[in-house]
Amino acid sequence: MDGDRILRIDMSAPGGPTVTQEPLGDLAGLGGRAMTSLIVTAEVDPLCHPLGPGNKLVFAPGMLTGSSASTSGRISVGCKSPLTGGIKEANAGGQAGQHLARLGIRAMIVEGQPEGDDLWTVVINQDGEVSFKVDNSLRMQGTYATVAKLTEDYGPKATFMVIGQAGEMMLGGASIAACDRELRPTRHMGRGGVGAVMGSKKIKAFVIDAVKGPSRQPAQPERFKEASRLFNEGLKRHGVSGEGLPTFGTNILTNILNEAGGYPTRNFSSGHFEEATQISGETQAETMIARDGSATHACHRGCIIQCSGIYNDKEGNYVSKQAEYETVWSHGGHCGISDLDVIQQLDRMDDDFGLDTIETGVAIGVAMEGGLLPFGDGPGAVKVLEEVGKGTPLGRIIGSGAVVTGKAFGVRRVPVVKGQAIPAYDPRAVQGIGVTYATTPMGADHTAGYTITANILGVGGQVDPLHTEGQIELSRNLQIATAVIDSTGLCLFVAFPVLDQPETFAAMLEVVNGFFGTDLTPEDVTELGKKILSVEREFNAKAGFTAADDRLPEFFRTEPIAPHDVTFDVKDEELDAVFNW
């Protein structure tokens, strides 16, 4: 597209940060995870210190972000992860991706490190011009206070990406917050410590001003319009994207995982939480509605799934967005806590301090096992999390994630892969997710194999569903497809209608083709996914990762989990075959 470009911000430049603009070159047409992973692999020394000047922080809106394609507003960030030591891509909704994309900024590469302790705000105005401002008044401010101050300074039509205290302290669990439509810093690029890398660059905030003019225009308007119509119909028609998620949010999963015995409880010591109904999506939605909140809310313009919600306290005052399933789990069942108000308060605090809710909740649960506080102690968990905001030694341990916390408290059962906390699905009950946890280049990540198009794409051949060996092929195909979705800017939740409705998958591909004027086939999609995964694994190999890193922690093989008394029994050689293509 005309005007599309890459911004390169050098924080090391003498006299203060500078910016240059570059053409896209070979990266034209890419976005999201494809863009971040290709740039990180090409430009970052895999052996560099993730918090040093050699690391780079790469933001990239998705391929379709900023267009009128439904549910396409996501933005990715990539770097070498301070949590895993490998490559990282994290993504979020919110408005930032759309603002950047409509300015023609297809990627923003932040490199170097300034001298001194000044805290910088990077301002991108409505003409796409970049300026830099020192604002030390924001030091150790939470994301909510930071966004409030920035809104005063730059107006309510701008949007922001900010870090909280955790990012400034460069903790391994630090996230980068993007703002929703109401300028609440609730949409986080959460995993892998990306906020710590932003903190290492001494950048507190990005301000992206209101954008003039229409959305990004497709190369073939009629083709794009018709495909978008079919795609939207598919999203609305499907029971998950059209009904389940808007009604209950992602926390609709609590009861089901609990029923399946796959709900990790009290630091993965059981697969069943006896108080799960108190924190289920059904209960959460009913509570939000009763308190004049909302069970249906879009995190960015143009989303028709609207899986989020607004959670108020008993007096009807805003607390936080509707905590997602993984957050309710990490602070809930994982810690033995069944008070939804406490969990939502913890979610608010995570967002405010700029923390990954999964990593932080898992770390607190590990600390509970280590004896810091008892399982089920909700007020105690709040006090522990407050320590992160204060920057105390205990807070820094918790904010550094599950591995550091486990070492500090002498805990053997630490649920991580590649140093990143395992999310809310026990791989002993659902073995297939364990294959993805173990092998994804990102470290344990439930979204790495989320997109379910394998049977449509036919990558790797059809799988016999009656044989357990099929889960290796399934995980491979799921990871390939997900890598592509993460590049488009589409929310992963489009996966469900794409799975069940082949015509919706066709429409999705046609949306991309109509927008870019291309004729991509499913095979091209597969090749792009393989390319992304290949460069990510190449980066990790150069960073020192081996097959030994593609494993679950030992306890998953040795400790049967109730109620089914099962262990993870996928063989190592099978795990090593996931990326044989």
Place this chain on the structure above:
Amino acid sequence: MEFTVSRCDVIPSRLTARLQLGVNCPARTPTSVQELLTQQLRMPADYVRDRIETLFLDGMVVDDPQVSIVEDGSTLGLSAAMPGLVGATLRKGGYYAPMRSQINWTAHSGGQLPPKAPPGNVRVRLYNLILRERAPALLARGVMLTRDELLDLLPVGTCDVPHPPNGELIMVRIVDSVT
């Protein structure tokens, strides 16, 4: 002993919680999940096929309701389609069933979890959209509750709840209006 109460006299949040925890439904057993749902609980066959995407029988994932057998005291969980990879994995007969083969219901897996319902009953748990859509009919048909479970649904002092002998269950019908 039977007790009928109007839906407007029941605390909605308590009822939602009760239905998630499960209610005992009188049932003729053994029978297939399909027969129980369609013939005894009167759910339309296409609803069971298309809407109830996820079924659990005594904590095991059901792939085929026709061949999965409900025993006396079994617990049956009913859900619509779930998001996410794991959600898709748990669907009945799904493409991703291999990913959770260790928790599939088989003819030999019944009884791995302790039964919850008393003899002559099946404990039915309703989740998400299924809860919203099927609860009225199920409750109007009647469910078996302990006196304490029934009292939990009602505002204090609003109803004169009978005392069944020997702690027996009460057949409770919750209807739109009591005539």
